[in-house]
């Protein structure tokens with residue numbers, strides 16, 4: 371399966387909302403939330419696409435917190451496409467973009483007990499920085515941060531990229547330096 375990574379456009383809002391529903395159920399973003407994110411120049415969404423089907427996306431936010439902090443607003447992979455390193459590639463590309471933009475750290479929130487996401491974020495150097503009591507419809511969440519994105523964080527990303535490339539037999543270059 372050949373995967374391409376491509377920036378989402380306004381007309382992708384229904385597709386993203388469908389994918390979100392599959393992944394987050396009642397907590398999914400509606401189409402309008404994706405539309406407003408896609409219109410916002412400080413939010414960037416990248417999708418993984420194969421055979422014309424969108425299999426996952428990462429939504430980065432470059433305005434939400436302190437100026438030196440970028441955020442992963444959302445990340446999801448279609449249930450039938452999980453376990454194939456798509457989530458990892460999407461996250462890596464979002465983090466590399468934040469690093470290229472000069473951010474010092476990346477923040478995100480994850481529901482406590484969401485093991486696949488927690489493990490993925492830990493693998494990419496995120497550490498817990500706060501308890502978000504009742505944040506997810508009454509269920510607790512964890513705030514996590516990847517720190518020192520221009521130093522040790524960048525080194526970890528380079529290492530993870532290398533490991534991924536070895537596993538996958540090469541991964542596409544970064545979206546902002548090479549056309550998808």
Ligand SMILES: CC(C)(COP(=O)(O)OP(=O)(O)OC[C@H]1O[C@@H](n2cnc3c(N)ncnc32)[C@H](O)[C@@H]1OP(=O)(O)O)[C@@H](O)C(=O)NCCC(=O)NCCS
Nearest residue numbers: 393445446447452453454455456457458480486487489490
């Ligand atoms: C989290 C999510 C994006 C991972 O996507 P994925 O494409 O299936 O994950 P990958 O194949 O890229 O796996 C990469 C890493 O994630 C972690 N991981 C993924 N699935 C896992 C699982 N079932 N159990 C434990 N760890 C898992 C592992 O660290 C894995 O690395 P490894 O294979 O070297 O152990 C996906 O499970 C998803 O969309 N979940 C629902 C939405 C969600 O929770 N999003 C995060 C919101 S904060």
